[in-house]
Amino acid sequence: MKKNILVIPGDGIGPEVTTWGKAALEKIAEIFGHEFIFEEALMGHAAIEVTGEPLPDATLEKARQSDAILFGAIGHAKYDNDPSLKVRPEQGLLKIRKELGLFANLRPILLFDELLQASSIKPEILRGTDILFFRELTGDVYFGEKTRSEDRNTASDLMIYHRYEVERIAHKAYQAAQQRNKRLCSVDKANVLESSRLWRETVQEIAKQYPDVETEHMFIDNAAMQLIKNPKKFDVVLTANLFGDILTDEASQIAGSMGMLASASVGESTGFFEPIHGSAHDIAGKDLANPLASILSAALMLEIGFGLKEEAKVLVDTIDQVLKEGFRTHDIADQNTNRFKVLGTAEMGKLVLK
Amino acid sequence: MKKNILVIPGDGIGPEVTTWGKAALEKIAEIFGHEFIFEEALMGHAAIEVTGEPLPDATLEKARQSDAILFGAIGHAKYDNDPSLKVRPEQGLLKIRKELGLFANLRPILLFDELLQASSIKPEILRGTDILFFRELTGDVYFGEKTRSEDRNTASDLMIYHRYEVERIAHKAYQAAQQRNKRLCSVDKANVLESSRLWRETVQEIAKQYPDVETEHMFIDNAAMQLIKNPKKFDVVLTANLFGDILTDEASQIAGSMGMLASASVGESTGFFEPIHGSAHDIAGKDLANPLASILSAALMLEIGFGLKEEAKVLVDTIDQVLKEGFRTHDIADQNTNRFKVLGTAEMGKLVLK
Ligand SMILES: CC(C)[C@H](C(=O)O)[C@@H](O)C(=O)O
Ligand SMILES: CC(C)[C@H](C(=O)O)[C@@H](O)C(=O)O
Numbered sequence: 001m002k003k004n005i006l007v008i009p010g011d012g013i014g015p016e017v018t019t020w021g022k023a024a025l026e027k028i029a030e031i032f033g034h035e036f037i038f039e040e041a042l043m044g045h046a047a048i049e050v051t052g053e054p055l056p057d058a059t060l061e062k063a064r065q066s067d068a069i070l071f072g073a074i075g076h077a078k079y080d081n082d083p084s085l086k087v088r089p090e091q092g093l094l095k096i097r098k099e100l101g102l103f104a105n106l107r108p109i110l111l112f113d114e115l116l117q118a119s120s121i122k123p124e125i126l127r128g129t130d131i132l133f134f135r136e137l138t139g140d141v142y143f144g145e146k147t148r149s150e151d152r153n154t155a156s157d158l159m160i161y162h163r164y165e166v167e168r169i170a171h172k173a174y175q176a177a178q179q180r181n182k183r184l185c186s187v188d189k190a191n192v193l194e195s196s197r198l199w200r201e202t203v204q205e206i207a208k209q210y211p212d213v214e215t216e217h218m219f220i221d222n223a224a225m226q227l228i229k230n231p232k233k234f235d236v237v238l239t240a241n242l243f244g245d246i247l248t249d250e251a252s253q254i255a256g257s258m259g260m261l262a263s264a265s266v267g268e269s270t271g272f273f274e275p276i277h278g279s280a281h282d283i284a285g286k287d288l289a290n291p292l293a294s295i296l297s298a299a300l301m302l303e304i305g306f307g308l309k310e311e312a313k314v315l316v317d318t319i320d321q322v323l324k325e326g327f328r329t330h331d332i333a334d335q336n337t338n339r340f341k342v343l344g345t346a347e348m349g350k351l352v353l354k
Numbered sequence: 355m356k357k358n359i360l361v362i363p364g365d366g367i368g369p370e371v372t373t374w375g376k377a378a379l380e381k382i383a384e385i386f387g388h389e390f391i392f393e394e395a396l397m398g399h400a401a402i403e404v405t406g407e408p409l410p411d412a413t414l415e416k417a418r419q420s421d422a423i424l425f426g427a428i429g430h431a432k433y434d435n436d437p438s439l440k441v442r443p444e445q446g447l448l449k450i451r452k453e454l455g456l457f458a459n460l461r462p463i464l465l466f467d468e469l470l471q472a473s474s475i476k477p478e479i480l481r482g483t484d485i486l487f488f489r490e491l492t493g494d495v496y497f498g499e500k501t502r503s504e505d506r507n508t509a510s511d512l513m514i515y516h517r518y519e520v521e522r523i524a525h526k527a528y529q530a531a532q533q534r535n536k537r538l539c540s541v542d543k544a545n546v547l548e549s550s551r552l553w554r555e556t557v558q559e560i561a562k563q564y565p566d567v568e569t570e571h572m573f574i575d576n577a578a579m580q581l582i583k584n585p586k587k588f589d590v591v592l593t594a595n596l597f598g599d600i601l602t603d604e605a606s607q608i609a610g611s612m613g614m615l616a617s618a619s620v621g622e623s624t625g626f627f628e629p630i631h632g633s634a635h636d637i638a639g640k641d642l643a644n645p646l647a648s649i650l651s652a653a654l655m656l657e658i659g660f661g662l663k664e665e666a667k668v669l670v671d672t673i674d675q676v677l678k679e680g681f682r683t684h685d686i687a688d689q690n691t692n693r694f695k696v697l698g699t700a701e702m703g704k705l706v707l708k
Contacts, residue, residue: 075545080571083544083551083558090545120583125474141495141513146548155552156514159495163507189596190437191429191444194500197437198509204437217434221603222632228582228607229474242543246600249575253582278576 002035003306006066008059011044011089012279013289013345014072020349021070021294027353028302028311039066043096044089044279045076054092060099063270068305070297071274077281098138101268104169106176106304107133107248107276108262109231109255110296110316114323118256118332121228129231129254132180134173135244137265139165140195142241161195161240166202172266173238174210183235185216187223187243199240220247227251248276259290259331262297264304271305273297287344290329292319295352318352327351356389357660360420362413365398365443366633367643367699368426374703375424375648381707382656382665393420397450398443398633399430408446414453417624422659424651425628431635452492455622458523460530460658461487461602461630462616463585463609464650464670468677472610472686475582483585483608486534488527489598491619493519494549496595515549515594520556526620527592528564537589539570541577541597553594574601581605602630611685613644616651618658625659627651641698644683646673649706672706681705 007022009015022038029036041059048054063069074093079085096102109131116123144158170186177184186203188196200217207215218226220243226233227247231254239247252258258277265272275293283289295315303312328340329348343351361376363369376392383390395413402408417423428447433439450456463485470477498512524540531538540557542550554571561569572580574597580587581601585608593601606612612631619626629647637643649669657666682694683702697705 080545083554088545094546120476120479121474122476142546144510148548148552152552153517154514155548156498156512157547157549158510159513160508160510189599191434191442192448192496193511194502194509195511198502198506200437221599224578224600224604225606225612228604245543245575246578250578250582250604252579258579 001306001308002037003067004037004039004065005301006062006069007038007040008043008069008071009040009046010072010074010279011046011076012073012281012284014074014279016285016287016345017275017289017291017294018070018072020291020345020352021298023349023353024295024298024315025070025301028314031314032311043071043092044074045079047092048087048089052087054087054089055095060096063096063100066270068301069270069272070294070301071272072294073275073277073279075279075281094142096272097265098143100270100272101138102265102272103136103138103165103267104172104265105135105137105244106264106266107135107251109133109251110260111255112260112320112323114320115256115260115332117334119253121253126231126254131231131234131251131254132176132236133244133248133251134169134176134236134238135248136165136169136239136241138267140241159193159195159242161198163198163202166199167206170203170206170238173236174206174213177213177236178210181235182212183214183216185218185223185234185237187218187220187237187239187247189220190217191219203238223247224250228253252276257290257331259293259329260296262293262300264300266304271301273301273305287346288330289345290331291345291349292329292352295319322348322351355660355662356391357421358391358393358419359655360416360423361392361394362397362423362425363394363400364426364428364633365400365430366427366635366638368428368633370639370641370699371629371643371645371648372424372426374645374699374706375652377703377707378649378652378669379424379655382668385668386665397425397446398428399433401446402441402443406441408441408443409449414450417450417454420624422655423624423626424648424655425626426648427629427631427633429633429635448496450626451619452497454624454626455492456619456626457490457492457519457621458526458619459489459491459598460618460620461489461605463487463605464614465609466614466674466677468674469610469614469686471688473607475607480585480608485585485588485605485608486530486590487598487602487605488523488530488590488592489602490519490523490593490595492621494595513547513549513596515552517552517556520553521560524557524560524592527590528560528567531567531590532564535589536566537568537570539572539577539588539591541572541574541591541593541601543574544571545573557592577601578604582607606630611644613647613683613685614650616647616654618654620658625655627655627659641700642684643699644685645699645703646683646706649673649703676702676705
């Protein structure tokens with residue numbers, strides 16, 4: 001198989017983790033005889049520094065021409081501390097999601113047995129958990145009109161949904177549920193928000209086309225609680241952009257660490273694969289980041305992007321093996337014991353490749 | 355002390371738990387020689403059934419004339435299942451918050467030692483946690499303009515903040531932090547939302563007036579994760595209406611159960627005290643609900659509403675004692691052991707009063 005892959009390292013720990021996601025893809029190509037052609041491009045703070053734009057046209061052009069994109073992370077403390085800056089790294093990520101029509105963000109909560117102890121949640125609560133989130137990614141308050149009054153004392157963001165936006169992701173989520181445990185939980189705030197009422201109405205309609213899937217509707221506040229109270233009860237979770245952002249980060253504690261979770265954004269054409277962790281400037285360049293989420297992003301690219309299930313499995317199994325052998329990065333090591341061999345980013349990356 | 359207290363039982367389990375919050379207040383009045391005069395009023399589904407309105411004028415009138423309000427819960431499955439209904443129970447709660455100017459919702463995460471085991475989170479992660487949430491309550495996407503297009507295919511809610519709204523609650527939160535551990539974490543989504551950028555800017559300004567308090571700004575997705583990863587790092591958490599709704603429900607797992615958390619809504623005049631749990635129609639009328647959050651709401655009324663610290667402490671200590679003696683309601687009992695004496699709503703209520 002021949003594929004063009006665009007690598008966008010981005011900001012913070014993005015470059016150092018993406019190195020290993022890319023290396024994993026190269027290794028897979030070598031083993032299975034595929035031809036993966038890599039290009040690289042700028043986005044975020046890294047792009048602003050060079051071009052003044054968070055998403056340069058050249059990056060978007062390359063993105064459109066590639067078969068899949070491996071992304072690192074975005075964001076920089078400078079902008080976080082100064083809300084008044086007009087050009088911001090995150091605009092690059094939001095724009096590429098919109099431009100490529102990446103309306104469905106899939107976030108599987110993959111639980112490695114070996115990491116049950118790394119979570120703040122009790123192992124007996126976690127064991128057996130298997131959740132697949134479908135987060136809507138190109139609508140909601142993320143993309144609605146933003147305003148700031150002239151005196152700068154009033155600011156607003158429009159939370160808005162169109163029926164077709166809910167329909168298309170609902171279909172994807174239901175189809176996935178059919179292949180899994182046939183349960184779908186749609187999360188909204190329909191007791192307060194009109195956009196959530198449209199969301200709920202629409203999901204109720206689509207549900208009729210999937211009578212083999214059991215549908216539940218849950219309010220976001222309750223979902224944030226149930227997710228950690230009893231994660232096993234969830235199978236597919238379908239939700240809006242903002243609620244999905246919050247719930248999936250929360251769910252990272254189920255997997256033991258944010259450093260272990262990858263996501264796939266799909267929609268109209270090219271798929272976009274990235275860790276769910278952020279740019280983590282505080283640890284950037286210190287060889288402390290966990291490269292496993294980037295390698296798992298590569299695995300998602302193989303599986304969801306290219307339909308290469310066996311190749312994806314090799315990566316996941318290798319990570320499982322490395323964990324079984326007691327190797328950990330800082331984020332998933334239990335500081336209180338000497339049970340683990342704690343590795344830096346590069347050592348962990350190399351070990352998985354071996 | 356002489357006080358007029360309005361009791362609004364509301365919907366679902368509201369009436370059965372509020373009975374015990376009220377009884378606790380009566381008992382305290384008796385012991386300490388206060389005169390509490392009670393009135394009752396309708397709100398929510400209960401009010402719609404009788405008057406057609408979720409917040410009848412008579413209720414609002416009584417509310418304005420009272421010194422404090424003890425509220426139960428709101429909501430009904432009928433409306434949750436039919437998003438197209440125009441008159442909805444929750445409108446009553448939102449309207450009374452707005453009309454009484456209850457802009458600050460205080461949610462202390464009170465951790466009873468005895469309940470460390472009832473949480474899905476590991477006891478060693480929880481031990482020592484002491485968080486006070488300040489949730490903004492009369493702004494945000496809750497109160498911004500809602501629209502639905504004529505073809506019903508597009509719906510929106512305006513997420514909007516004015517600087518003065520952020521300022522007044524920030525002052526309250528900082529003042530509380532000064533009395534506590536002098537740390538304040540403000541939660542927003544300033545990397546995406548303009549209203550959050552106004553929020554962050556404003557908090558940064560106010561922070562300068564409280565140099566003795568250490569301020570941190572955190573994105574909501576990260577906060578949802580940190581809250582369960584390392585709850586001890588939080589002291590005062592200041593956040594917007596929607597984010598506060600989500601985070602505080604999530605935080606209920608820290609306290610072992612939603613059935614253990616109370617909240618105080620304060621602002622321009624009359625304080626409003628309620629459990630953070632919802633109407634839980636599925637268990638309503640079955641003597642399964644936990645009355646402790648309502649009794650703790652009564653304690654908050656005594657402490658925050660009337661400045662009666664000693665009286666409040668009697669209630670909290672009594673609950674502590676009852677838990678120490680091994681008594682539990684269903685939600686906080688560990689089903690796997692016989693260690694606990696599991697009680698119904700009424701038995702638990704009576705026991706605390708004794
Ligand atoms: C960086 C930020 C804009 C982004 C989001 O909120 O979508 C991130 O948190 C994510 O979840 O991918
Ligand atoms: C019932 C609902 C409108 C309410 C809210 O979202 O504010 C509730 O969840 C709460 O937290 O008090």
